[in-house]
Amino acid sequence: xxxxxxxxxxxxxxxxxxxxxxxxxxxxxxxxxxxxxxxxxxxxxxxxxxxxxxxxxxxxxxxxxxxxxxxxxxxxxxxxxxxxxxxxxxxxxxxxxxxxxxxxxxxxxxxx
Amino acid sequence: xxxxxxxxxxxxxxxxxxxxxxxxxxxxxxxxxxxxxxxxxxxxxxxxxxxxxxxxxxxxxxxxxxxxxxxxxxxxxxxxxxxxxxxxxxxxxxxxxxxxxxxxxxxxxxxxxxxxxxxxxxxxx
Numbered sequence: 742x743x744x745x746x747x748x749x750x751x752x753x754x755x756x757x758x759x760x761x762x763x764x765x766x767x768x769x770x771x772x773x774x775x776x777x778x779x780x781x782x783x784x785x786x787x788x789x790x791x792x793x794x795x796x797x798x799x800x801x802x803x804x805x806x807x808x809x810x811x812x813x814x815x816x817x818x819x820x821x822x823x824x825x826x827x828x829x830x831x832x833x834x835x836x837x838x839x840x841x842x843x844x845x846x847x848x849x850x851x852x853x
Numbered sequence: 854x855x856x857x858x859x860x861x862x863x864x865x866x867x868x869x870x871x872x873x874x875x876x877x878x879x880x881x882x883x884x885x886x887x888x889x890x891x892x893x894x895x896x897x898x899x900x901x902x903x904x905x906x907x908x909x910x911x912x913x914x915x916x917x918x919x920x921x922x923x924x925x926x927x928x929x930x931x932x933x934x935x936x937x938x939x940x941x942x943x944x945x946x947x948x949x950x951x952x953x954x955x956x957x958x959x960x961x962x963x964x965x966x967x968x969x970x971x972x973x974x975x976x977x978x
Binding site for chain 1: 917949962963969
């Protein structure tokens with residue numbers, strides 16, 4: 742199985758400041774057709790996960806522009822340009838290059 | 854806007870079978886664009902993909918659960934279901950159903966959206 746790791750596991754951010762979460766995979770997530778199958782999810786308190794980013798850097802419909810994804814191969818980053826109070830929750834990366842799909846352990850983001 | 858809703862018992866005894874159903878509304882489960890998936894989250898732990906099914910019945914299971922797992926689809930009812938046998942306390946989790954976007958160029962699932970609200974299943978005597 743592809744193992745996903747995330748750092749940090751918790752993050753406390755001042756509103757208006759940037760935040761960055763790293764995600765690493767144990768194998769390259771690059772498919773032979775050129776796509777990279779890495780996505781990011783946010784689970785707000787008391788809610789089910791919601792999709793933020795797919796294929797490394799594609800913001801899903803309705804996701805604010807302050808969220809961006811980058812990376813390649815085995816190293817990926819989710820950035821929030823200016824954190825807002827509504828951004829609190831657990832952020833998880835996921836690989837769907839191969840079965841079984843696997844998630845990172847999650848990064849808990851809260852507001853200072 | 855498609856919506857998914859999990860249903861089933863919230864308490865299951867050890868060694869018995871956990872059964873959940875996901876009802877899809879706002880669109881057909883037979884769409885060629887999507888797989889349908891089960892994902893779970895044990896208390897205070899990360900997300901675990903359980904398995905996925907296509908409307909034609911093609912299934913992909915997590916090997917860690919495969920020997921105990923059956924996922925099926927009922928296109929007439931616009932539902933898909935999960936059965937997990939011989940459960941233990943380790944199967945206690947919030948169980949989510951989700952739609953998995955199918956990527957035609959790779960034959961893989963691309964991302965999960967939307968998700969159901971989740972249902973807590975506790976395994977206890």
